Amino acid sequence: MFEIVRKQEVAPNVHETVLRAPAIAKKARPGQFVIVMVDEKSERVPYTLCDWDRQAGTITLVVQEVGQSSRKLVLLQAGDEVAHLVGPLGVPLEIERFGTVALAAGCYGLGAVLGIARAMKAAGNRVVTVVEADSHYLHYFRAELQAASDEMIQTTIDGSNGTKGHALDVIKRKLAGGEQLDRVIAVGCLFMMMLAGEATKPFGVKTLVALNPIMLDGTGMCGACRVSVGGQTQFACVDGPFFDAHEVDWEEIRDRRVAYSDEEIQAVARSAPVERRRGHGCVP
Amino acid sequence: MSQAIDKKSIPRQPMPEQEPEDRVRNFDEVPYGFTAELAKLEALRCIMCKNPKCVAACPVNIDIPAFVALIQAGKFLEAARKIKQDNALPAVCGRVCPQEEQCEGACVIGLKHQPVAIGRLERFAADYERHRAAVTIPELAPPTGKRVAVVGAGPAGLTVAGDLVLKGHQVTVFEALQEPGGVLMYGIPEFRLPKEIVRAEVDYLRKLGVQFVMDYVVGRNSTIRELLDEEGYHAVFIGTGAGLPSFMEMPGENLIGVYSANEYLTRANLMKAYLFPEYDTPPIRRRRVAVIGGGNVAMDSARTALRLGGDVTIVYRRAREQMPARVEEVHHAEQEGVKFRLLTNPTRVLGDRRHRVTGMECIEMELGEPDESGRRRPVPKKGSEFVIELDTVIVAIGNKPNPLVPRTTPELQVSKWGTVVADPKTMQTSIPGVFAGGDIVSGAATVILAMGQGRIAARSMDTYLRNGAVAESGS
Numbered sequence: 001m002f003e004i005v006r007k008q009e010v011a012p013n014v015h016e017t018v019l020r021a022p023a024i025a026k027k028a029r030p031g032q033f034v035i036v037m038v039d040e041k042s043e044r045v046p047y048t049l050c051d052w053d054r055q056a057g058t059i060t061l062v063v064q065e066v067g068q069s070s071r072k073l074v075l076l077q078a079g080d081e082v083a084h085l086v087g088p089l090g091v092p093l094e095i096e097r098f099g100t101v102a103l104a105a106g107c108y109g110l111g112a113v114l115g116i117a118r119a120m121k122a123a124g125n126r127v128v129t130v131v132e133a134d135s136h137y138l139h140y141f142r143a144e145l146q147a148a149s150d151e152m153i154q155t156t157i158d159g160s161n162g163t164k165g166h167a168l169d170v171i172k173r174k175l176a177g178g179e180q181l182d183r184v185i186a187v188g189c190l191f192m193m194m195l196a197g198e199a200t201k202p203f204g205v206k207t208l209v210a211l212n213p214i215m216l217d218g219t220g221m222c223g224a225c226r227v228s229v230g231g232q233t234q235f236a237c238v239d240g241p242f243f244d245a246h247e248v249d250w251e252e253i254r255d256r257r258v259a260y261s262d263e264e265i266q267a268v269a270r271s272a273p274v275e276r277r278r279g280h281g282c283v284p
Numbered sequence: 285m286s287q288a289i290d291k292k293s294i295p296r297q298p299m300p301e302q303e304p305e306d307r308v309r310n311f312d313e314v315p316y317g318f319t320a321e322l323a324k325l326e327a328l329r330c331i332m333c334k335n336p337k338c339v340a341a342c343p344v345n346i347d348i349p350a351f352v353a354l355i356q357a358g359k360f361l362e363a364a365r366k367i368k369q370d371n372a373l374p375a376v377c378g379r380v381c382p383q384e385e386q387c388e389g390a391c392v393i394g395l396k397h398q399p400v401a402i403g404r405l406e407r408f409a410a411d412y413e414r415h416r417a418a419v420t421i422p423e424l425a426p427p428t429g430k431r432v433a434v435v436g437a438g439p440a441g442l443t444v445a446g447d448l449v450l451k452g453h454q455v456t457v458f459e460a461l462q463e464p465g466g467v468l469m470y471g472i473p474e475f476r477l478p479k480e481i482v483r484a485e486v487d488y489l490r491k492l493g494v495q496f497v498m499d500y501v502v503g504r505n506s507t508i509r510e511l512l513d514e515e516g517y518h519a520v521f522i523g524t525g526a527g528l529p530s531f532m533e534m535p536g537e538n539l540i541g542v543y544s545a546n547e548y549l550t551r552a553n554l555m556k557a558y559l560f561p562e563y564d565t566p567p568i569r570r571r572r573v574a575v576i577g578g579g580n581v582a583m584d585s586a587r588t589a590l591r592l593g594g595d596v597t598i599v600y601r602r603a604r605e606q607m608p609a610r611v612e613e614v615h616h617a618e619q620e621g622v623k624f625r626l627l628t629n630p631t632r633v634l635g636d637r638r639h640r641v642t643g644m645e646c647i648e649m650e651l652g653e654p655d656e657s658g659r660r661r662p663v664p665k666k667g668s669e670f671v672i673e674l675d676t677v678i679v680a681i682g683n684k685p686n687p688l689v690p691r692t693t694p695e696l697q698v699s700k701w702g703t704v705v706a707d708p709k710t711m712q713t714s715i716p717g718v719f720a721g722g723d724i725v726s727g728a729a730t731v732i733l734a735m736g737q738g739r740i741a742a743r744s745m746d747t748y749l750r751n752g753a754v755a756e757s758g759s
Contacts, residue, residue: 023505026505027504037462041562043565084499086501088504216547216551216555217461220686221529222529222544222546222547223529223531223544224544226538227538233537238688252639255540255639256639
């Protein structure tokens with residue numbers, strides 16, 4: 001069993017969840033993920049590793065309630081335990097001195113890019129972090145991201161905090177204005193990540209996105225998470241989760257993501273309604 | 285002698301089983317198993333050969349005449365204990381071994397009559413002991429102070445763990461999934477191998493002192509090198525299996541509704557999706573299903589789909605006699621209403637605008653000249669393409685070795701197929717103190733072959749742990 005040592009709702013329906021998992025903390029690297037089973041009847045659900053503390057033996061996940069299994073996780077409190085926690089899984093993100101690295105983040109991505117921002121900065125990059133949200137109260141980890149970035153820009157769709165608009169509008173403006181970005185990394189809903197690829201392609205900036213298709217075991221065994229990248233079938237769990245945004249077959253992954261939506265709606269309907277998020281119409 | 289005449293007049297005893305029309309509506313085990321009377325009667329058919337061919341044909345060389353004699357005498361618990369001297373998983377092997385090719389295939393009675401039902405007797409003895417909660421713990425050898433890491437809790441790893449703990453070594457088994465058993469848990473369906481049996485056999489190993497660490501991915505949490513150099517293990521066994529699904533590489537294979545057999549069966553078996561919504565993982569419950577392949581995994585997938593309410597067709601490119609599945613499995617599938625489209629090969633999967641499967645284009649095949657495998661090669665018949673309407677396709681054409689350990693262990697020698705190279709006599713790999721067995725060495729094979737390799741590995745690991753080297757002969 002794995003204990004939750006700290007938990008707080010950092011924005012509505014965004015739960016910073018710190019778990020004791022020394023074996024994972026010891027090996028965690030930016031861009032990797034874990035699989036959680038809250039209890040013996042849960043699904044195996046992947047979550048990005050946002051942060052980790054090797055000395056304390058803890059890892060940090062950001063959890064949003066979207067279905068039955070994430071609801072179970074969100075309802076746990078500090079002191080409670082999850083039945084199974086596996087990781088770190090996936091190929092770590094390539095961390096090198098690229099020059100200027102722009103991180104575009106939305107929804108759960110605000111948490112997911114934190115570890116990446118720190119590692120990129122430590123590797124000597126100038127880190128530009130652009131975070132988006134529907135409204136000011138959905139921005140979280142502001143101080144942490146600020147500290148991990150050389151420049152941080154906050155955007156809101158309703159204009160209530162920072163720049164009005166999407167994170168990618170900022171990236172596009174920077175590129176159009178001639179600013180040199182050596183690498184763009186986008187983490188958020190599928191639509192946002194797809195747009196990231198479209199925005200940077202004309203400028204030839206290498207853009208990586210963290211794909212999050214449906215997974216089952218997360219260790220390469222089942223093939224549920226296969227995605228087409230550059231015309232090749234890849235398994236997001238062992239070949240990813242990061243892929244070149246300019247090579248991804250977006251239409252295919254979009255449709256595969258919702259393969260079980262009918263069943264999931266049925267499962268969630270057994271308890272209480274789940275908040276549907278607006279914004280890009282994202283299905284996190 | 286009159287007794288001999290009597291023996292030959294006894295027919296092979298059928299095993300009582302659920303009627304097909306009942307069992308397609310549940311996931312309960314299909315055969316009920318022998319009663320004590322049937323077991324004794326069947327055991328009587330054994331003529332106790334002086335030079336028993338069945339023992340030689342068993343990958344773990346179970347002393348078959350000895351345990352059959354104990355069943356003849358009504359000493360069922362003693363029979364179970366006799367088997368357990370050679371096989372830690374008798375209830376599993378009695379159910380899933382291809383006995384017709386192994387012990388029963390070599391049975392002398394089978395030359396003129398039907399062979400003795402050795403598998404059913406093995407199953408009976410193991411079940412008898414378990415049902416009476418009469419499982420006893422054998423005496424362990426004195427502790428050697430040596431620690432062994434077993435990577436993967438499938439049939440090979442469980443065998444190694446059971447053998448080495450009996451010899452006094454301290455054994456830790458690492459497993460990436462949430463429950464031990466490997467393919468026995470995620471691959472083989474409940475109706476063929478109830479999970480309660482796997483749990484009981486794992487519990488037996490726990491009672492012997494084997495430690496299980498779940499949710500631990502060797503290759504990620506620790507490498508093989510780290511297990512040896514930093515974590516104090518004196519030897520390592522790699523039994524990570526063939527868990528990487530193969531696909532046909534045909535157009536439309538990533539459409540929604542195309543699954544690997546691994547995904548389909550893992551959802552159903554390990555995640556208990558057929559009990560959704562009590563369990564959270566949704567099942568794949570569709571109307572018209574095609575399963576591509578002719579092996580046991582294809583039969584398991586087809587019979588699972590049938591129980592989830594589907595109309596199911598097996599699509600196989602060769603002829604019926606060439607199907608690699610056990611005859612009994614094909615027979616069960618057929619009885620339950622699975623349809624067969626033999627000499628048929630899929631060419632592409634068709635979908636709608638939402639990327640959901642609507643059908644599959646196939647081509648008819650005919651048998652040509654024999655290929656490398658000695659089987660007549662299927663050749664497409666020109667212009668015979670046709671479309672089957674479907675909403676689900678399950679690809680059951682095999683698995684490749686799991687690459688995680690080889691990828692993270694650079695000094696480990698690997699074949700061009702991705703399997704770990706191990707000396708067949710000792711199962712030692714290119715790294716001293718590191719042994720391997722099961723599907724990671726042989727490619728996708730059977731439970732009992734994996735256990736046979738586990739047995740060989742355990743023997744040479746014991747020698748290695750005691751002497752610091754593996755004996756030349758491997759014994």
